[in-house]
Amino acid sequence: MPNTDFQAAVDRVxxxxxxxxxxxxxxxxxxxxxxxxxxxxxxxxGFTNPVGRAKYDAWSKLKGTTQADAEATYIAEANALAG
Incomplete structure (x- = not known):
């Protein structure tokens, strides 16, 4: 069952x-x-794809974070960004 709070946060972002x-x-x-x-x-x-590399590195830093924790953090940060 999808988390409606998470989907609402995605829509806000x-x-x-x-x-x-x-x-x-x-x-x-x-x-x-x-x-x-x-x-x-x-x-x-590779270095010829700096955008892909930055995205990969950012995602890689979260390795080991549970999907539920990532969802909760996403929601909190989306709320902060939306003001």
């Missing part, structure tokens, strides 16, 4: 009118991926 900045976007991306897919898998992108 996607609907932000003010750019929260790259650091916040990377953090939210990583939390979302950890919450929906678990630990990062696959090879780290």
């Amino acid at each position: 996607n609907g932000l009118t003010k750019d929260p900045g790259n650091d916040a976007k990377l953090r939210m991306y990583a939390l979302y991926k950890q919450a929906t897919q678990g630990d990062v898998a696959g090879k780290r992108p």
Whole structure:
């Protein structure tokens, strides 16, 4: 059963009118991926793909975080970003 609070938080983040900045976007991306897919898998992108590499690294930092904890943190941070 999907968490409706989590989905509402995702919708809030996607609907932000003010750019929260790259650091916040990377953090939210990583939390979302950890919450929906678990630990990062696959090879780290090479230096020719700096965006993919940054996303991979941000997600990798959350390794071992449970999906429920990542969801709860995502919701809290989404609320803070939305004001």
